[in-house]
Amino acid sequence: MTHVVPASVRSWVQVPEGSGFPIQNLPYGVFSDENGEPRPGVAIGESILDLKKVAGAGLLDALALPDGLFSAPSLNPFLALGRPGWTAVRARVADLLGQGNEEVAATGIADTAIVAQREVTMHLPIEVGDFVDFYSSIHHATNVGRLFRPDAEPLLPNWRHLPVGYHGRAGTVVVSGTPISRPTGQRRGPDGGPPAFGPSNALDFELEVGFVTGNMPGEPLAARDVEEHIFGMCLVNDWSARDIQSWESQPLGPFLGKSFATSISPWIVPLDAVAPYRVDPPHQEPNVLDYLRTDGHTGVDLRLEVEVIPNGAEGGTVVTRTGFAAMYWTMPQQLAHATVNGATVRAGDLFASGTVSGPEPGSLGSLLEITRNGKQPIALADGSELTYLGDGDTVVIRGRCASEGAPIIGFGECTGTVG
Ligand code: MN
Numbered sequence: 001m002t003h004v005v006p007a008s009v010r011s012w013v014q015v016p017e018g019s020g021f022p023i024q025n026l027p028y029g030v031f032s033d034e035n036g037e038p039r040p041g042v043a044i045g046e047s048i049l050d051l052k053k054v055a056g057a058g059l060l061d062a063l064a065l066p067d068g069l070f071s072a073p074s075l076n077p078f079l080a081l082g083r084p085g086w087t088a089v090r091a092r093v094a095d096l097l098g099q100g101n102e103e104v105a106a107t108g109i110a111d112t113a114i115v116a117q118r119e120v121t122m123h124l125p126i127e128v129g130d131f132v133d134f135y136s137s138i139h140h141a142t143n144v145g146r147l148f149r150p151d152a153e154p155l156l157p158n159w160r161h162l163p164v165g166y167h168g169r170a171g172t173v174v175v176s177g178t179p180i181s182r183p184t185g186q187r188r189g190p191d192g193g194p195p196a197f198g199p200s201n202a203l204d205f206e207l208e209v210g211f212v213t214g215n216m217p218g219e220p221l222a223a224r225d226v227e228e229h230i231f232g233m234c235l236v237n238d239w240s241a242r243d244i245q246s247w248e249s250q251p252l253g254p255f256l257g258k259s260f261a262t263s264i265s266p267w268i269v270p271l272d273a274v275a276p277y278r279v280d281p282p283h284q285e286p287n288v289l290d291y292l293r294t295d296g297h298t299g300v301d302l303r304l305e306v307e308v309i310p311n312g313a314e315g316g317t318v319v320t321r322t323g324f325a326a327m328y329w330t331m332p333q334q335l336a337h338a339t340v341n342g343a344t345v346r347a348g349d350l351f352a353s354g355t356v357s358g359p360e361p362g363s364l365g366s367l368l369e370i371t372r373n374g375k376q377p378i379a380l381a382d383g384s385e386l387t388y389l390g391d392g393d394t395v396v397i398r399g400r401c402a403s404e405g406a407p408i409i410g411f412g413e414c415t416g417t418v419g
Helices: 051-056 083-097 138-148 242-248 271-277 331-339
Strands: 028-033 036-044 047-050 114-116 121-123 131-134 165-167 173-175 184-187 196-199 207-213 230-237 262-264 303-309 317-323 350-352 394-401 409-417
Touching (some): 036 083, 165 331, 207 331, 230 271, 230 409, 271 409
Antiparallel strands (some): 028 036, 036 047, 047 114, 207 230, 207 350, 394 409
C-alpha cells in the first residue's frame, strides 16, 4: 500500500520553485511556537500544516483515528498505527493541501493551521525506542579496513553475508541544531604507556541515512516482506570520537566513542514520498541467504552532501557529495537481519545506515576517510585546514531526491555545531 501524490498535483499553500517540500513529499515533524506545546505537523513549502489544529477542527474525523494522536509531543502514537493508518493520513493530508480544496479555509483555521517554518522550534520528531547503526557501505567498510588493517583483506569474512551493525544509545539521539559537546574519555597512551585522558582530539562526523519503524511482532520477516513496517527516512550524523573509539573497541564494538551524541534531521520523509526514486541496489556477490533476498527496487536514489563551516567563518565548504543508492545493504535487508533472531521492533525505533561513502575521493562520508585519520588535512574555502573538527565548527548534512521531470523530495538539513 503506497500513496504517491501525482507529479501534476499542486498545493494552495505557496511552494517556492526548487523547494524540497512540495505536496509530493509531505514529511512529518514535531514543532512548537508561541501558540502551543510541541505537536506534529507536515512540511509544505516553507510552511507547516499543524496536524493538532487540523484534527481539532474535525478534518480527520472520517479516518476514525485514536483520540489525541496528533496532540502528542512525538510521532510515536502515529507510527504505532502501522501502514494502513499512515497511508490513510497521508492521502487525507494530500487532499486537504491540494489546490482547490477549501476544507481548511471553510473551518476557519487557515490562518492558524498553516505556520511559517522560520517561526517555530523543531523538536526530536520521535521518542527513540531502540537505535541500531549499521555499516552498510562497501566503500566505507573497505576504506576503514585499509586504514586499520593495511596488510589484510579490507573486508572481514562476514561482511558480504550480513549487514554488520551495533546497538547505539537511543537516549542521546538529538534533533538537528542541538549543540554537540566534545566528549572526554580515554585514548591510547604514547609509546604503549598508560592511556591519556581528556577531551577527544579526533571528533568526526558520519554522514548517514536512517529509517524509522512502526511496531513489529517478534516473528521474523524476510527482507522481501518487511518493508511495510518502515515508515520513513531521515538524515543522521553519527558523531564519532575516533581516538576514544579506537582505544576502547578492542575486542568489542563502538561504545563511548559514539554514544555521546547522534543528530537526526527534524523531518521524517515517508517511504511513500520517495517511491519515484526507488532503484535497484548494487549487485550482491556471493548470493545472500534466503531471508536477506529481495527483488526489485529496494534502493533509494538519494543525493547527499556534507558542508563544514569552520568556527567564525562566513561560509562553509562542501567536503563530500555522495549517493545513498550505492549502499550495498538495503533498508529491508537491515530490518530483516536485525529481527531474524526474534527481536521485537517498536514504533519509533531508529535504524541508521552506517557511513555513506562512494568510491571516489570527493564522496567519502567521514573525516576519518577524507583526511586518512587526520594525517592528510584538507583545505577549506576560508583558507583554513581541516583534519578533525574544532570547537565552533558546524557540520551540515543535506539530502534530496531530484531527477528531470520528477518532483524534488527534500530531506532538509541535519546540522550540529561543536560546542
Ligand atoms: Mn555510524
